[in-house]
Amino acid sequence: MDRRRFLSTSLLGSLAFMAACRGTSLSRVSQKRPNFVFILVDDQRYDALGFLGKYPWLKTPNMDKLRKEGAYFKNAFVTHSICSPSRASFLTGVYSHIHGVVQNTFNDYDWQNCPSFAQILQGKDYKTGYIGKWHQGPGGHERPGFDYWLSFDGQGTYFDPQYTENGKEYQAQGYTTDILSKKAVDFIERQYENQPFALYLSHKAVHGPFLPAPRHGDTYEGIELDKPVNFDDNFETKPQWFAKNHIKGVFRSSRPGEYQDVKAMPQQWNPYFNNHYDNRSYTDYYRTLSAVDEGVGKVYKALENKGMLDDTVIIFAGDNGFFLGEHRHLDKRMMYEESIRIPLLMRYPKMVEEGKTIEELALNIDLAPTILDLAGAGIPSHMQGKSWRPLFEDKSSSWRKSFLYEYFVDLVPGIPTMVGVRTQDWKLIHYPNLDDIDEMYDLKNDPHEMHNLAMVKEYQAKKKELHKELRRLIKETGYDQNKWEIKPVRHKPARPGSGLIIERDFEQQGKPLVCDGEPVMSIENDEFPSLKGGPFTVDVIVKAKSDGIVLAKGGWNNGFAVFFQNGIPSFAYRANSSLYIADGHEPALGRRLRITGMVYNSKAHLYIDGKFVSSIPVSPYYFMAEPAENLNLGGDSGTAVLGGIMNNGITGSIYRFRLYDCRK
Known part of the structure; x- marks a missing residue:
């Protein structure tokens, strides 16, 4: 063997040994490093792809082309279905409880401890660019990891948007999807063969309000979406927090999932958003997607013109799913399929065979490790996602069989914190902060x-x-819902608060109010300010000798009450004919108690002697109409708030009663 061949063989052996030590194959080291173009669409449903055929009229020819020439991930999901947390997970490869973006728009991800794939690629001599919606911390200013930057604050606007480009702020003219696509093309045209690049194109579309480009205003004219199969859901099997919006009845914190006197709330299917998103039609959602698809085609063509197409990994995804009437819901957040599933396509002919369908569970946290793996940059140990490489090489025997979903209460306080598991065939959803049932x-x-x-x-x-x-x-992912301080979200009342509005202090007057099973005092309505449209607090000190009603105001449609049943104190809130009861946990007859009932922030809450006992989600959040009847102490009269549960008053003594307006 001559010396040159010996050195060549030795060098190959050394490279193979070094690659093996780093967990990287020799082929990954020796081949040319690929470019990357990642295109992220806002709120695009998993089934909003023309080639799937759900809607024969839906045309997405350029997305379809990526599918034809690459891979379609049939089971792709996000681990947290709202914009900011999901976007941070795409960048960092970790769950939101790790990178720290657990709500929308309050903060950026932790780029010191959870560096993004762009930060790492930039350190590996990649030319990096970010174009479009950032939507984590406020402001469109530059973030670490990108040589070129163009973004905007928050959601931005569809027409004549305000941009920040490499530190310079200006107002552009035109339609934002077209502008962002053009900026992506310009970035590609500036690249050279001798330096790989990574471009992140993040669209505002198709987030509401769904405003299509003027040229697409008549697209799909005359088409209306059919009612989803699960619009008429089986709401009686759902948790209280969700069922209360769709059925009327009696809901108790001590009996989650057991609803009494249930009546359906019929609702007509309407393919318009009504008060949401400027009353746009559901079809406008798909019209707005048309410009995104055209932009995909422009990026594809730019790569082709530069001779870089087959050297570039193109990945296309949605940042989360979106409800269009399923379960009578809009938006996302919940763990139902329409919310957590996303479109995901990948084209890279050097690795991915044409028309391949991936059946395994793929996640948004897999993007970063996949890009770093294909770039030969190494996958940091802190990343929780997995490279998709084994799925393309048909080596998926050890692939995940389940994944964790998380959601922290956000700008919609009626949707609670949840955590769940999704397998290929089953799903479990748990609500850790509610006395409510699971979903499976x-x-x-x-x-x-x-x-x-x-x-x-x-x-x-x-x-x-x-x-x-x-x-x-x-345990595996380090989930701890108490790690992050969740910013409180409050439903603003329709009127200002005024603190204490009514008080009867019988003890201070020298004698408690003695009750014998019938109402013993009535406070007329003309003493009450309005309770409509805002939170309130009822506070009473009582010693009950028997079950019965301590106090009540209102009637069958709207009202509130404090009562004892089976010796246990409870607080009831009735709104729009439904009754919501926050129950105590143990009998307390014969004891002097301070019972406090509060209605605020989408729940009715019960406190005993100043300590929290229970709460129950309510709907509506506050009275939509004034409770009509007088407030009675010692029982109830007229139309009973607790009709069907009890009508009698307590025997015992009431020492003090207070009512507060808009207690915080």
Whole structure:
């Protein structure tokens, strides 16, 4: 063997050894490093792709082309379905409880401890660019990891947007999707063969209000979306916090999932957003997507013109899903399929065969490790996602079989914090901060998630199995909902508060109010300011000797009451004919108690002697109409607030009663 061949062989051996030590194959080291173009669309549903055929009229030819020439991920998901947390997870490869963006728009991800793939690639001599919506911390200013930067504050606008480009602020003219696509093309045209690049193109579209480009204003003219199968959901099997919006009845914190006197609230299917998103039609959502698809084609053509197309990994995704009437809901956030599933496509002919369908569970946290793996940059140990490389090489035997979903209460306080597990065929959703039931769905037989099996006796073994898997994932991912200070979100009242508005201090007057099973005092309505449209607090000191009503105001439609049943104190709030009861936990007859009932921030709350006892979600959040009847102490009269539960008053003594307006 001559010396040159010996050195060549030795060098190859050394490279192979070094690559093996780093966990990187020799082929990854020796081949030319690819470019990357990642295109992220806002609120695009997983099924908003023409090639899927759900809507025969939907045209997305350029997205379809990526699918034809690359891979389609059939089961792609986000781990947190709202804009800011999901976007940070795409960048960092970790869950939101790790990178720290747990709500919308309050802060940027922790780029010191969770560097993005762009930061790492920039350190590996990649030319990096960010174009479009950032939507984490406020402001469109530059963030670490990008050589070129163009963005805007928050959601931005569809027409004549205000941009920050490499530190310079200016107002552009035109339609924002077209402008962003043109900026992406310009970035590609400035690149050279001798330096790889990574471009992140993040669209505002198709976030509401759904304003299509003027040229697409008549696209899909005459088409209206059909009513979703699960618009008429089986709401009686849902948790209280969700069911209360769709059925009337009696809801108790001590009996989650057991609803009494249930009446349906019929609702007509309407393919318009009504008061949401400027009354646009659901079809406008798809019209707005048309310019995004055209932009995909322009980026594709720019790469082709530069001779870089097959050397570039193109990845296309949505930042979360979106409801269009499923479960009678809009927006996202919840763990139902329409919210957490996303479109995901990837083209890279050097690795991905044409027309490939990936069945395995793919996540947004997989993007960063995949890009770093294909770039030969190494995957940092802190990243929780996985490279998709094994899925393209048909080496998926050890791929994930489940994943953790998380959501922290955000700008919509009626949707609670939740954590759950999703497998190929099953889903479990748990609400850690509520006294409420879980949700569990057999996705194979119930793909529209209409039949909650969490309370069904025959499925308790499966529920136990899924809870075990959830605990494993919580431990594995380091989930701790108490790690982050969740900024309080309050429903603003329709009127200003005025503190204490009514007081009867019988003890100070020298004698408690003695009750004998009937109302003993009535406070006329003309003493009350309005309770409509805002939070309030009822506070009473009482010693009850028997079950019965301590106080009540209102009637069958709207009102509130404090009462004892089976010796246990409770607070009731009735609104729009539904009754919501926050129950105590233990009997307390014969004891002097301070019972406090509060209605604020979408719940009715019960406190005993100043200590929190229970709460229950309510709907509407505050009285929509004034409780009509007088307030009675010692019982109830007229139309009973607690009709069907009890009508009698207590025997015992009331020492003090107070009513507060807009207690904070």
